[in-house]
Amino acid sequence: MEKTSKKRKKTFTRRAFLKGLGGSAAGTALASKFLRRGLAAPPQEMEAAPVHSQKTVTFSVNGRTVSLEVEPRETLLDVLRQKLNLTGTKKTCDRGECGSCTVLLDGQPVYSCLYPAIRVEGKTVTTIEGLAYGDELHPVQQAFIDKDGYQCGFCTPGFIMSSVALLNRNQKPTFPEIKTALSGNLCRCGNYVKIYEAVRTASERMRKA
Ligand code: FES
Ligand code: FES
Known part of the structure; x- marks a missing residue:
């Protein structure tokens, strides 16, 4: 009894193997045809893209x-x-x-x-x-350096551009106005206090200049 079941299993496996082999052979033939076509000219579906x-x-x-x-x-x-x-x-x-x-x-x-x-x-x-005038940094850039307004620095260009836009339209922003103007910028290092301080410093320097 056990012998028969083993035999069946063996037969099934060989058939499945042969079936699979047939499938892969057909697949390989198709793939190579496609690749040959691809080398000679783009397939029709690509031409239509x-x-x-x-x-x-x-x-x-x-x-x-x-x-x-x-x-x-x-x-x-x-x-x-x-x-x-x-x-x-x-x-x-x-x-x-x-x-x-x-x-x-x-x-x-x-x-x-x-x-x-x-x-x-x-x-x-x-x-x-x-932003810089030749070798001279924009006051906002300089203030970010002086006040440690950055850590990794990845957010810094965006913060500086938003700050410049703010100070161009409002030379003496209040603290809430600074926070609102920079609310669209995120600092993953969490350096907000120093960033706000840098903007306040730049604002003072720009008014004195
Ligand atoms: S990269 Fe444009 S908003 Fe974040
Ligand atoms: S300084 Fe690192 S994300 Fe702002």
């Missing part, structure tokens, strides 16, 4: 006029970092939650990770690289 349309946009970045091709899916952040090599603007969450990608667009702070590059036509962009 939509080609992303490119558009030329012209805008000003840190006082320089640039013209480049962008796709509708590209963000201003990616264009700044990857096509213009302006890597001071940081990509952290890449979905509008942290503010590390903040730049000024016509003077207003925006999350560049959410802003379609295709919409930047004719606008003026200022990034952290565009």
